[in-house]
Amino acid sequence: MLLEQIKEPQDIKSLDTEELKQLAEEIRCFLIEKTSVNGGHLASNLGVVELTIALYLAFDLPKDKVIWDVGHQSYTHKILSGRRELFDELRKYGGLSGFPKRKESPYDAFDTGHSSTSISAGLGMALGRDLKGEDYGVVSVIGDGALTGGMAYEALNNAARIKNNFIIVLNDNNMSISENVGGMSKYLNGLRSGTGYNQLKKDVSAALMKIPVIGEGLVDKISRTKNSIKQLVIPGMLFENMGITYLGPVDGHNVRAMVKVFREARKMDHAVLVHVNTKKGKGYPPAEKNPERFHGVEPFDPLTGKPLKKKIYPGYTDVFSKELCRLAEKNPKIVAITAAMPDGTGLKVFSRQYPERFFDVGIAEQHGVTSAAGMAAAGLKPVVAVYSSFLQRGFDQILHDVCIQNLPVVFVLDRAGLVGSDGETHQGIFDLSYLTAIPNMSVMAPKNLWELRRELEFALNHFDRPIAIRYPRGQAYRGLKEFDSPIEYGKGEILYGGKDIALLAVGSMVSTAEHVRDKLKEEGIQCTLANGRFIKPVDEDLVRILAQTHDLIVTLEENVLKGGFGLEVTAFVHKNYPHVKVLNIALPDAYVEHGNVSLLRESLGIDSDSVIRAIRKFYLCKKENDG
Numbered sequence: 001m002l003l004e005q006i007k008e009p010q011d012i013k014s015l016d017t018e019e020l021k022q023l024a025e026e027i028r029c030f031l032i033e034k035t036s037v038n039g040g041h042l043a044s045n046l047g048v049v050e051l052t053i054a055l056y057l058a059f060d061l062p063k064d065k066v067i068w069d070v071g072h073q074s075y076t077h078k079i080l081s082g083r084r085e086l087f088d089e090l091r092k093y094g095g096l097s098g099f100p101k102r103k104e105s106p107y108d109a110f111d112t113g114h115s116s117t118s119i120s121a122g123l124g125m126a127l128g129r130d131l132k133g134e135d136y137g138v139v140s141v142i143g144d145g146a147l148t149g150g151m152a153y154e155a156l157n158n159a160a161r162i163k164n165n166f167i168i169v170l171n172d173n174n175m176s177i178s179e180n181v182g183g184m185s186k187y188l189n190g191l192r193s194g195t196g197y198n199q200l201k202k203d204v205s206a207a208l209m210k211i212p213v214i215g216e217g218l219v220d221k222i223s224r225t226k227n228s229i230k231q232l233v234i235p236g237m238l239f240e241n242m243g244i245t246y247l248g249p250v251d252g253h254n255v256r257a258m259v260k261v262f263r264e265a266r267k268m269d270h271a272v273l274v275h276v277n278t279k280k281g282k283g284y285p286p287a288e289k290n291p292e293r294f295h296g297v298e299p300f301d302p303l304t305g306k307p308l309k310k311k312i313y314p315g316y317t318d319v320f321s322k323e324l325c326r327l328a329e330k331n332p333k334i335v336a337i338t339a340a341m342p343d344g345t346g347l348k349v350f351s352r353q354y355p356e357r358f359f360d361v362g363i364a365e366q367h368g369v370t371s372a373a374g375m376a377a378a379g380l381k382p383v384v385a386v387y388s389s390f391l392q393r394g395f396d397q398i399l400h401d402v403c404i405q406n407l408p409v410v411f412v413l414d415r416a417g418l419v420g421s422d423g424e425t426h427q428g429i430f431d432l433s434y435l436t437a438i439p440n441m442s443v444m445a446p447k448n449l450w451e452l453r454r455e456l457e458f459a460l461n462h463f464d465r466p467i468a469i470r471y472p473r474g475q476a477y478r479g480l481k482e483f484d485s486p487i488e489y490g491k492g493e494i495l496y497g498g499k500d501i502a503l504l505a506v507g508s509m510v511s512t513a514e515h516v517r518d519k520l521k522e523e524g525i526q527c528t529l530a531n532g533r534f535i536k537p538v539d540e541d542l543v544r545i546l547a548q549t550h551d552l553i554v555t556l557e558e559n560v561l562k563g564g565f566g567l568e569v570t571a572f573v574h575k576n577y578p579h580v581k582v583l584n585i586a587l588p589d590a591y592v593e594h595g596n597v598s599l600l601r602e603s604l605g606i607d608s609d610s611v612i613r614a615i616r617k618f619y620l621c622k623k624e625n626d627g
Helices: 009-014 015-037 044-049 049-058 074-091 118-133 148-158 183-193 197-209 217-225 227-233 255-266 285-289 316-330 348-353 364-378 389-401 430-434 449-461 509-522 538-551 565-576 597-604 608-626
Strands: 066-068 139-144 166-172 245-253 271-277 333-339 358-360 381-387 410-414 442-444 469-472 493-496 499-504 527-533 534-536 550-559 583-587
Touching: 009 049, 009 074, 015 044, 015 074, 015 255, 044 049, 049 074, 049 139, 049 166, 049 255, 066 118, 118 139, 118 166, 148 166, 166 255, 183 227, 183 348, 227 583, 227 608, 245 255, 245 285, 255 271, 255 608, 285 364, 316 333, 316 348, 316 410, 333 364, 348 358, 364 381, 364 389, 381 389, 381 597, 389 410, 389 430, 410 449, 430 442, 430 469, 430 534, 430 550, 449 469, 493 538, 499 509, 499 538, 509 527, 509 550, 509 608, 527 538, 538 550, 538 565, 550 608, 565 583, 583 608, 597 608
Parallel strands: 066 139, 139 166, 166 271, 245 271, 333 358, 333 381, 381 410, 410 469, 442 469, 499 527, 499 550, 550 583
Antiparallel strands: 442 534, 493 527
């Protein structure tokens, strides 16, 4: 196999055209084989095999720098840069990351994980190169879906001013995770179907130059009026009108054609955008037919494409989806907003039932939040459904546009807490800290599926200010069903009484606390179990009851400790009940790497066994000191 002979980037430069085609097919087979076992991002990687090969042929890596926007499409890049043998541990704890990591390889020029960042990063790197007087190429690869993010336009606006070479590769597959929406998608559709402007320009210039005496002058006049000609040939010419040379579109599965264009782009002394058309899921029929489903996959049967595990049902996402549709049937003011994630956030069903009340803003969380604020100001009840780690991008808009005006926007945060294999950029472990820091914002977390329903109904029908509901990825907890009291603003609940230790948990950690209570009971330690429900405001009356009846309160949350629920409780207890000890169970002040969630919880000390060990140590030390 050719693939086994590729140990470093230089190895592919000796291959002929047919061998490159063979290599591409072998890489696709390899990707299907490995992701079918480990899971991962498949469709996006199948689509950029030839593009990655062409980049490796046209540039000198790692001297030249390639920055992958988002980075989930970097598997072929990792294979060609000598990491093929590490793919058995892809996305596993301690194994190969599914995204570029500078600490993992010198071929990874920049860490990525969220969308629309590569042009900004690449421009900064190119400016650093020029200021230091160094000589290397910088290439930012960005997808058409990422161009729905405003940050990309901020970068394009500044890229037009650079006085040295900087290459932007637009990987256009007409998809992000879900089908692209908005004006940029329509614009690119026009470019895909338009005639080849650059070839026309070359042909016309060559013909005119042959005219004796006047030919050169005609070419000069045409060059000075080229914007008018472009408007006739290609609709908009957005990039060239910004001052960025546009090359393409070029077939993203024709290696030699791309290499030729990349080498031409490398000669230019300014910013140039190369428009490459690719097919998401290329070469694997199930992924070509349904690229959205094969964007991120769990282990599957490579012959059929069907997942090996049955879908966990109901997940919190499913519960939210069904309840939102039920509430929207009765309340026509309810509208839903997503940032290119209708499936992932559970809004797909809502979009079908209430298409006129559903808004997919593209990969544009900032715009999504502020547009929701506008809808709320107009008298609607907007629900912004988003992954916890992606809402970080809209922090200023939450603070400035929603909360200063105290507008009734409901933020529903999916994938809150540890999410696992996608790693640092996707772990939803900061939302309690950044949301509770904002005045006028309230935050809830359900202990189980029934409480999620009640919290959503409360937020939409009984609350008229900003509020967030956060819940974890995966199966909704079905325990503690008997505790299903109505939601009262800022109030938690005591589930079980005890006399020795008080366990005060929120969200996903309530089930962990339940297990801790059961195990400590076997050891003769009686624990009170309380569900905080509200992270902001903290139920001070509940905390007061616990402090008056226990010498030790243990707080449990799936969020970093700093700025979280536990420290808020600790401050209240120490101020009012200085004799009471508080033990905080939370995540460390650190970024959490990729890996199985169970392994991560254990390694970070928030699984039930780790919590019990921490309580034993703390409790016994306290008893010895008291004695």
